Amino acid sequence: xxxxxxxxPIPNSASSGCQKIICSxxxxxxxxxxxxxxxxxxxxxLYAKHGHEKSQRGYMSQMMRELGRLLLxxxxxxxxxxxxxxxxxxxQFELAVExxxxxxxxxxxxxxxxxPGTALKIGYSLKRAAEVLIGQSLMxxxxxxxxxxxxxxxxxxxxxxxxxxxxxxxxxEQKRWNKDEAIPLSEDVVKLQNQLNKVEQDAKEKLExxxxxxxxxxxxxxxxxxxxxxxxxxxxEVSKLLIETFEKWSKAPLNDDVLKSVTKLERNLSxxxxxxx
Numbered sequence: 001x002x003x004x005x006x007x008x009p010i011p012n013s014a015s016s017g018c019q020k021i022i023c024s025x026x027x028x029x030x031x032x033x034x035x036x037x038x039x040x041x042x043x044x045x046l047y048a049k050h051g052h053e054k055s056q057r058g059y060m061s062q063m064m065r066e067l068g069r070l071l072l073x074x075x076x077x078x079x080x081x082x083x084x085x086x087x088x089x090x091x092q093f094e095l096a097v098e099x100x101x102x103x104x105x106x107x108x109x110x111x112x113x114x115x116p117g118t119a120l121k122i123g124y125s126l127k128r129a130a131e132v133l134i135g136q137s138l139m140x141x142x143x144x145x146x147x148x149x150x151x152x153x154x155x156x157x158x159x160x161x162x163x164x165x166x167x168x169x170x171x172x173e174q175k176r177w178n179k180d181e182a183i184p185l186s187e188d189v190v191k192l193q194n195q196l197n198k199v200e201q202d203a204k205e206k207l208e209x210x211x212x213x214x215x216x217x218x219x220x221x222x223x224x225x226x227x228x229x230x231x232x233x234x235x236x237e238v239s240k241l242l243i244e245t246f247e248k249w250s251k252a253p254l255n256d257d258v259l260k261s262v263t264k265l266e267r268n269l270s271x272x273x274x275x276x277x
Contacts, residue, residue: 021047021061030068039067039084041136042129053240066103066118067125074099088130090151096126097163104168112171119168127156189229196226 021043025031034040046060067084074081078095081087087096100122105114113119130153137146203219206212227238259267 021057022064024057025061025065029072030065033071034064034068039064039071039129042067042084042125042132045128045132063121063125066122067129069103070096070099070122070126073102077102084129085133085145088126088133088152089148090155093152093155093159097160100126100164106167111167112174113168116168116171116175119164120172123156123160123164127153127160130156193226193229196222196229200226 019040022031022034022040025034034043043060043064046063071081071084071087074087074095077098081092081095086092087099100119101113103122104116104119106112106119107114130149133149134146134153137143137149199222200219203215203222206215207219224238231238
């Protein structure tokens with residue numbers, strides 16, 4: 001499907017990297033809307049900033065799709081608005097607010113957003129799209145478009161928070177208050193660790209007998225899971241760790257003052273890490 005989507009024309013003004021992200025999207029009305037709009041140009045600076053990190057490409061795709069969904073909702077309200085450029089005008093601010101509420105699932109009865117995070121993201125993306133349009137207008141010498149985009153950005157700065165951001169943040173806080181935090185039991189953590197140790201040992205024994213890609217992959221995944229459990233942080237921090245970074249880790253012994261300030265467990269771990277070299 002991604003290969004077939006490359007047959008659909010995309011504006012040449014979009015960078016090759018941005019075009020790849022658009023082609024890799026789910027092919028639906030949103031992606032078709034993106035291909036034929038200023039949203040392509042909105043994706044270019046995102047790709048220039050984050051494109052070198054493959055893990056960030058999903059984030060870039062999500063931001064462009066949010067603007068695409070906004071534009072589709074706005075078209076339902078006012079069919080005369082065909083592009084994001086048509087929306088980025090000061091007279092269309094109320095329309096942008098209404099479209100954002102539709103995308104984020106705003107309820108008039110409860111005065112809450114079903115997806116408050118989406119409402120906040122759309123505000124940031126829409127302001128950034130207006131700034132991109134200002135730059136495009138300056139390069140083309142389009143004074144009218146430049147003036148409209150600047151005034152729209154000013155209205156966004158002064159009024160978006162009042163109509164969207166404040167209510168969205170309130171909805172977000174209320175969801176956090178009512179969210180049940182599931183804290184794992186100690187016995188469950190022990191079971192998980194014992195299972196990981198068992199899988200690790202089995203994989204090592206099998207690899208000593210014969211080399212198998214499937215077994216090696218299982219050992220890799222098990223090791224990654226153990227590091228995540230030990231680190232107790234977001235899994236992304238561990239998954240982005242490169243072997244090269246690990247190998248360049250300082251092998252010098254810890255400073256005496258540092259050793260005095262850490263726990264006995266941390267001192268033993270430090271010795272184990274350095275002895276492994």
